[in-house]
Amino acid sequence: MEIHIQPLNNSYSDQLIDLILTIQQKEFNVPITIEDQPDLKKIESFYMEPGGNFWGAFINGELVGSIALVKFDERAGxxxxxxxxxxxxxxxxxIAQKLLEVLISFCQENGIDSVYLGTVSILKAAMRFYERNHFSQVEKENLPARFPLMSADNIFYYLNVNQTV
Structure with missing residues (x-):
């Protein structure tokens, strides 16, 4: 199976919503709706215009994975x-590893040194994945002031992208 990773724009919103909501609601029973995630309907203005991006992983034309970067500070995302x-x-x-590597390369090419993320403590596999990729856990109160908090998140990670090479 060949994996193709490419940036996504607004024309992929419906496929992304289907992918993400299915995982959030059906698989992990996270009480979140599309109304809680309006960014999925405005990928270009929310992610790309401020200097971030949104990527999708495709196999035989089917969207099977996603990752996005919100640039929230001069050198942080x-x-x-x-x-x-x-x-x-x-x-x-x-696929997750390949998506993360695309995002880290984008950061390195675009002068973004620091990457943060929030996740939910029930997502143990996700936490192990980030830790394997050199992310360090950070306390919520130590996050940058402009970090875009999501209400569901209760575990946070940080990575200096220049130390991953």
């Missing part, structure tokens, strides 16, 4: 919307 369809997870395809 927040990882958002990191999802991979259940049947495409794991080391065989390594």
């Amino acid at each position: 927040a990882i958002r919307k990191m999802f991979v369809k259940k049947e495409f997870r794991g080391k065989e395809l390594n």
